[in-house]
Amino acid sequence: MKTENPKRLVLCAAGADPVAFNALIPMMTVVNYSVQETFGDNVFFWQGLDWFEQILRSERFHAALGRQFLFTFLILIIEVPLGIAIALSMPRKGFWVPVCLVTMALPMLIPWNVVGAMWNIFTLPDIGLLGYFLNHVLGVSYDMTQNPFAAWVTIITMDVWHWTSLVVLLAYAGLVSIPDAYYQAAKIDGASNWAVFRFIQLPKMKTVLTIAILLRFMDSFNIYTEPFVLTGGGPGNSTTLLSIDLVKIALGQFDLGPAAAMSLIYFAITLLVSWLFYTLMTKDDLN
Numbered sequence: 009m010k011t012e013n014p015k016r017l018v019l020c021a022a023g024a025d026p027v028a029f030n031a032l033i034p035m036m037t038v039v040n041y042s043v044q045e046t047f048g049d050n051v052f053f054w055q056g057l058d059w060f061e062q063i064l065r066s067e068r069f070h071a072a073l074g075r076q077f078l079f080t081f082l083i084l085i086i087e088v089p090l091g092i093a094i095a096l097s098m099p100r101k102g103f104w105v106p107v108c109l110v111t112m113a114l115p116m117l118i119p120w121n122v123v124g125a126m127w128n129i130f131t132l133p134d135i136g137l138l139g140y141f142l143n144h145v146l147g148v149s150y151d152m153t154q155n156p157f158a159a160w161v162t163i164i165t166m167d168v169w170h171w172t173s174l175v176v177l178l179a180y181a182g183l184v185s186i187p188d189a190y191y192q193a194a195k196i197d198g199a200s201n202w203a204v205f206r207f208i209q210l211p212k213m214k215t216v217l218t219i220a221i222l223l224r225f226m227d228s229f230n231i232y233t234e235p236f237v238l239t240g241g242g243p244g245n246s247t248t249l250l251s252i253d254l255v256k257i258a259l260g261q262f263d264l265g266p267a268a269a270m271s272l273i274y275f276a277i278t279l280l281v282s283w284l285f286y287t288l289m290t291k292d293d294l295n
Contacts, residue, residue: 041268059269068253069270073277076229076250079163083228086168088221091175092213096205098180109180112173124237127166131238152239156246163235163247170234171224178220182213218289222282229278250274 042059044052063069098108118126133139133151142150152159190208199207232251235241241248241256248256254274258267 038268038271041264042272043265045265055265059265060273063266063270063273069250069273071245072248072250072253075246075248079231079249080225080228082164083167083171084221084224086164087172087175087224088217090168091172091220092179092217094172094176095179095183096209098176100184109177112176112180115170115173118170120233121237123166123170124234127162127234128238131162152243154243156243159239159243159247163238166234166238167228167231171227174223175217175220178216179213182216183209186212214289218286221289222286225285226278226282229281230274 043055043057045055046052094112099105115123130136131139131150131152133143133153139150142148149155150158152162186209190212191204194204194208230251231249232255235247235249236252236255239247241252250270251274254267254270257263257270
């Protein structure tokens with residue numbers, strides 16, 4: 009029986025310890041704040057689970073959580089099918105393969121705060137290229153700073169532009185790994201394009217699509233920088249997602265106890281939904 013190299017195990021453990029330590033200390037700090045109250049000067053008072061109860065009963069929390077789930081749901085139902093469709097249309101061989109791959113990867117290389125700033129300028133009603141075109145050329149009344157629907161359309165479009173490429177690249181990786189023999193057999197059987205996709209391509213992409221959906225869920229459910237830079241949570245609170253509201257409570261109001269409790273609830277929801285999705289997607293593989 010082959011045994012692991014002891015030196016390799018030591019190196020892996022040495023590399024894992026700093027990562028675990030760096031994650032553990034902030035978590036301990038958040039847990040500490042979530043059960044205490046402070047008025048400054050590093051003086052704390054025991055609060056127990058009062059902050060958790062307050063957050064769970066808060067209409068403000070429910071509203072922000074609802075907006076966060078809505079945003080994530082819209083992102084997934086748009087980006088996943090769109091990413092698969094683009095991956096299916098990309099060439100498998102030839103000069104255009106690297107061109108398409110590089111083009112797809114470019115949006116993901118742009119920093120998140122820059123993406124928000126770009127789209128903010130791009131969509132301004134009077135001086136932004138898109139805003140001016142919609143308002144003065146097409147005659148559409150568009151102003152994301154005043155219209156909640158326009159603000160939602162803008163942040164959804166921005167995220168689709170920024171992150172659909174991730175789904176495309178993962179789906180494309182799954183497609184190019186399918187042996188040509190499968191397509192040849194399907195051609196001999198006279199299978200339609202839909203049949204090829206349904207019974208060959210989609211099953212072979214299941215693993216990479218599971219990864220893509222999990223990544224897009226976790227990222228979109230915890231998104232902060234892009235929508236904050238773009239809309240600041242406005243107009244009003246129409247685009248105040250849970251992440252934005254959490255930062256407002258922690259830094260804007262300096263309510264560290266409620267903010268810590270909210271962040272732990274936020275973290276638990278993300279883990280729970282991710283676990284449920286992964287379990288459902290892989291249950292057939294485990295049988």
